[in-house]
Amino acid sequence: MSDTSERPIRVRMAPSPTGPLHIGTARTSLYNFLFARHHGGTYVLRIEDTDLARSTVEQEQDIIDNLHWLGITWDEGPQVARGDDIGPFAPYRQSMRLDLYAAEAARLLESGAAYHCWCTPEELDAVRREQESKKEAPRYNGRCLRLTDADRAQFEAEGRRPAIRFRVPPETIRFDDLIRGEVEFDNRLLGDFVIVRADGSPLYHFVVVIDDEKMAITHVIRGEDHLSNTPKHIALIESLGYRQPRFGHIPLILNADRSKMSKRKSQTAITAYREQGYLPEALVNFLAFLGWSPGTEEEIFTLDELGQRFDLSHVHKAGAVFDADRLDYLNGVYIRSLTDEQLALRLRPFLPETLDDEGVLRVTPLIKERLVRLADATELTAFLVESDEQVAALYGADALVPKGRTPADAARALAIARDVLTQLADGDFAADVLEGRCRAVAEGLGWKPGDFFRPLRAAVTGRSVSPPLFGSMELLGRDRVLARIDAALGKVSAEAQVT
């Protein structure tokens, strides 16, 4: 039945621009991409924009941009939204292939495999509700199949436009799924479904089958949510006289409650992850392992390595919960694996423009180990761009007083630190020198270093948690550090007066 063995391997991803690139679509795209890479096949991108009402160019652009961002590239298909399509089967946008679908619909009509249906949405709705109330399967009752010529003439006269329904052959469909093995389905349970709307636009189940044939797709790798739709597609393939591709249904990505991952319960837009500073390498690595593993205990892979290792036989059957904690961990791993120069480049968009490139490169090593997402850099480096007044407003006098000490003690400590730092030459205002001097101050005071560093950190950064203190001070520069210590001194002195 299927003749894929002799045909060169061709797979496709078929996103619908009815929303931004979805995590699930990205993962399905990745699996197709890896499959093509692994077998030296051709990878096609086809835009499924038959739902004109919900499709937009912006969303198409989002899909293309983010696929590129992930490193997923295709051999055929649109390279940019509304741009020129590349490949022998162009165009690759369904909205530009309408004549083809119309011709195939006409063929089906002519052979009697499809028929016109004049039922209105309201009528269909009424039938469906009645079936549901009687606990019957909600499917088309075949009314328009039994119409007389007079009935048809009557509808025409009323100005009603017919949709086209596929007459589902009463047969049992069997196919050998690449991932699930033998699957059997009785198509008698199916109602005749609409393949062309009353307005003449074709529907998904119809166009997907036509395009997969015309684009010579040999392997259809898609989400498990399409498993139950496959018998429809096979019936259509047979009626149209097409070659049957191999089907492989990959497990779904799930919300924490194990339902199909949705916008409602999870963050599903790739753009959102990108904006938060997830690295495409991390996302790809993470997504690849949602439903697949190389069969070993290795778990960090580049896209190229995944292409070498990926095979359908190791794809799981059960759905996989999207574990954000694990993604965070992987993102950290990838961030830390970058050189400072590489990281600085990626950090640039997440840091204020007032920080110059030199500044970005200098903070990078200070925050590298602390980043889960690139966007975390904003908060981690805020103390650098905030004014001395803003920093001072972030903490109270109590943050300057170590346990067991009085505000007066704290004031004395800060005053000493101020003097010591003032004496430092500009060239000596460096992390290691600063640390040495500050330790000496603590020692002279008879304080534990930590008890002295804590207030100093509050004064300098306004926070109890910050990048390494002395590196931060070096970056800030002597003048600003001294100004902040002065502000702290004012605060704690006022406190000392009160008490």
Add this chain to the structure above:
RNA sequence: GCCCCCAUCGUCUAGAGGCCUAGGACGCCACCCUUUCAAGGUGGAGAUCACCGGUUCGAAUCCGGUUGGGGGCACCA
């Protein structure tokens, strides 16, 4: 309701009849390192392999059933 698919630590997974008194990773806990937070190191808790029956000398692995979960049944894709 009907049909289809699925089932190993909380999560992602290793496992393809004896290598499994079930391995790794994330998360969690403890300790170490340490100027905070991280990162790193070490150790720990955590799965009677959903349940019941069968096949077999032997089953997490094969078969059947049960239960549970998910998906599909649109003039959405």
